[in-house]
Amino acid sequence: MAPTTAPELAARLDRLPMTRHIWMLVTLISMGGWFELYDLFLTAYVAPGLVRAGYFKPESLGVFNVLGPYGVAGVGTFVFALFAGLFVGAIFLGHFADRYGRRTVFTFSLIWYSITTAVMAFQSSGFAVDLWRFIAGIGIGIELVTIDTYVSELVPRTHRGRAYAYNQGFQFLIVPIMACIAWLLVPTAPFGFEGWRWVVLIGSAGAIFVWFIRLALPESPRWLARHGRIREAERIIAGIETRVAAESGAPLPPVGAPEPGEAGEGTFAEIWQPPYDKRAIVLSVFNFFQTFGYYGFAAWVPTLLIAKGISITASLEYSFIIAIANPVGPLLGTLIADKIERKWQVCLGAIGIGGFGMLFASAGDPTLVIVLGVAVTLCNNLMSYSFHSYQSELFPTRIRSRAIGFVYSWSRLSAALSGLAVAFLINLGGATAVFEFIAFAMLMVVISIGGFGPRTLGLALERISNA
Secondary structure, eight states: OOOOSHHHHHHHHHTSOOOHHHHHHHHHHHHHHHHHHHHHHHHHHHHHHHHHTTTTSHHHHGGGGGGGGGTOOTHHHHHHHHHHHHHHHHHHHTTHHHHHOHHHHHHHHHHHHHHHHHHHTTOOSHHHHHHHHHHHHHHHHHHHHHHHHHHHHHSOGGGHHHHHHHHHHHHHTHHHHHHHHHHHHTTOOGGGSOHHHHHHHHHHHHHHHHHHHGGGOOOOHHHHHHTTOHHHHHHHHHHHHHHHHHHHTSOOOOOOOOOOOOOSOOOGGGGGSTTHHHHHHHHHHHHHHHHHHHHHHHTTHHHHHHHTTOOHHHHHHHHHHHHTHHHHHHHHHTTTTTTSOHHHHHHHHHHHHHHHHHHHHHOOSHHHHHHHHHHHHHHHHHHHHHHHHHHHHSSOGGGHHHHHHHHHHHHHHHHHHHHHHHHHHHHHHHHHHHHHHHHHHHHHHIIIIIHHOOOOTTOOHHHHHHO
């Protein structure tokens, strides 16, 4: 007789081998993340074009110039607007995927991104660009939370680390492509239309194409079962089992003993009940500091290079070369993602960011600058795919999206502040001051996760939730 409870259905998923069909599901989810990452990283590459167009002058920024006297207006407002939107999307709308379903919110947020980003491309003042950047960020904030939730619930427990590494590696394929597009277009104005506008519109149009591809994705069986839709969950799992059995050419492994079922209504208050309260605090502290290292570098590469005395054209060229490492890091990570405890992977990445970052700040030789930039990028990749997997494992299905949205929102807040902080530090002490601050932030990452984070490697989501 077919299993009829949520824990039994989850046990059926967890015992499956990782065949081509499951990798394809992860790939489809990852394609949805292409244009979220395109948009996140385009900040670094279109900012020089916006500066040249005069959009960050006080008269163009309007109320966004309120921090001008402190030296953090200009590009900092563009970064701030994006991550302020991500913060709003993650903390106030992150629970949508728990309520309406992973697949529904996945699609809705991409449509939001496409429309609002296209509108931003036609704005003619710094104030309007920043405003629509903020609105687009709200949709992206929902999307990134949903992607983490989605992957964790579809992938068997022994392969979650590899799946997240692959997920990020596949997503990051878009970064060097976007960097190359910006390198070619931002300094120019094809058909009299400023290059930065072309870069923005290309991302918006591509997202619509991916939306059609994602129609092949099923809803999360774990979410369906949690909401009493057992028959639908059973049908999806049976379909996955059939495909996996055909691809593996062998009988499926026996179903293991199911973990105890979940209790609770999925409210925000449940995040603050043991053991989730400690996890929420640890991840909130971690997320607040990790972003200073990640986006403090990734979103500012061309500007940091310009601060080192490199021309705008050369800085975009160097940034493109450094960006090529983005998909390589996570793909290399698939070799260790399910062999080393997740929390220690996060810590290793943070240590590398701090150390290589300080060397990058003092490097003068162009080759060394690029090598160290690649090293920082690879360490960013290691920390990023590890923590995305880690934080999705620490909460139960009923509050997974809500809890991820809450803890992840602190990274969005600090990322918004990082735009202001990096702009201030560049004016204060150049690239060296920026990387001294990043090194401190990475120390806080190691203390929070290394000292207080629980272990998750190879455990069923339901067992981690009940620990």
